[in-house]
Amino acid sequence: MPDSAFAGIRGLALFAPMADKNFTALMRGAYVQNFPAQIDLIAEGDPSDFLHVVLSGAVDLFSTWNGRDTSLTTVRPISTFILAATIKDACYLMSARTLEKSRIALIPSRDVREIFDIDGNFARAIVTELAQCYRAVVRAQKDLKLRTSLERLANYLLRLQRRNGGAATFGLEFEKRRLASVLGMTAENLSRAFKGLQPYGVTVEGSRITIGNQADLERFAKPNPLIDAIPAYGPA
């Protein structure tokens, strides 16, 4: 287990404040693994044996019911996922699969809970992380319930633009099919939604998006900080 692999983890807000001794203990049972793209990491309903930390690549959190499935969020480096299940010693509510070739650290859930019980700093860091995750899901919920799919797409593009530094042209972060699922619509609908944004100055060439008229698009999208806040890291 190369220590260097854990350096990135130690730097995370989640692990930075904890005592050295406890971090070392946590890492003793942990290991880092490389996965190719499109690999199932966990299945919803399974017991949460490991806290996962995405070191590089990207992971899709999704869920299935009655033959349908939906992407709930994407986890990007460096952040953790299924923290809540780990803490509660409960089963996963979401499945996870790699979107790209990914490097992932696996920390035994039992160890996390153990250290959590004895290290107050770690416990406090977990609170902060969980509160952030909670607020991210609440925002997503508001997005879903208060907006039409066209409005969701428009606001998504504005958020993505901001994350990319604000330039008028930028690229989508993943396949349109998955984007559609994240936004809560079908792929066909997303195609039409893109065309539906043309009147507001949005042009699409493959995965390249250009916002030709910022003011027009914003007037339509009506972005709101209470829904569209930029997450510090990807929500987990």
Added chain:
Amino acid sequence: MPDSAFAGIRGLALFAPMADKNFTALMRGAYVQNFPAQIDLIAEGDPSDFLHVVLSGAVDLFSTWNGRDTSLTTVRPISTFILAATIKDACYLMSARTLEKSRIALIPSRDVREIFDIDGNFARAIVTELAQCYRAVVRAQKDLKLRTSLERLANYLLRLQRRNGGAATFGLEFEKRRLASVLGMTAENLSRAFKGLQPYGVTVEGSRITIGNQADLERFAKPNPLIDAIPAYGPA
């Protein structure tokens, strides 16, 4: 400030594990207030000055955007709400209003954060609470994205039935208009959805629901523990 008013609070999983001294300190700045029905308690976007604890009555958490509004959840005694905002010292993401005459304890957020920093037991209790809230929202999100409104209603009725002890007949917990909003549909649609469940043995008389054919309804609803778990207390 009657100590008796705080007895119920002390018994909450959130406050039970903390040191007496710290609990006393927390309650020093707290106060309990009675509110009539339909009173706005907080507005989304406001800074989170107080952690709220519903002692009796019921509180609706809702949100508004662009002239639309939606109920996200209902908080019932005894539980807290806006814990995440309090911890992160961030603004509220949801508004809150009383549904009925309610008794609510208000604990200064600054005190909560202060005690949180020095009492590891309290910090751990908060983690557990937040993890539960997080999982509740994730479940709600899956419900929304994976099910049609008819399926959501069917599963909601099954959950409500279970919470009421499993009898075939039981009452709705609030107005149909609000139920519709919680389920993510319009009031008119809810009316039709109730009729749409008649073929599966559901009858409605005012707010009285009867599930005439349990097996039939469950075959249609396909309830799933990863979406429809019964919250220990109401989600907050």
Added chain:
DNA sequence: CGCAGCCTTGACAAATGTCAACAAACGTGG
């Protein structure tokens, strides 16, 4: 070149929202 995967398009169907009218339930004041 030709297959495979992703995206788009069109025609259509189903789900959901909107508006208007009405009915039923409730609370209040006479």
Added chain:
DNA sequence: CCACGTTTGTTGACATTTGTCAAGGCTGCG
């Protein structure tokens, strides 16, 4: 206790949104 007005729920007709299915285009790669 009744009459009234307000609120809540229901219904019908219709518009909009969204999903489904099938076909075809584009692209990348063997």
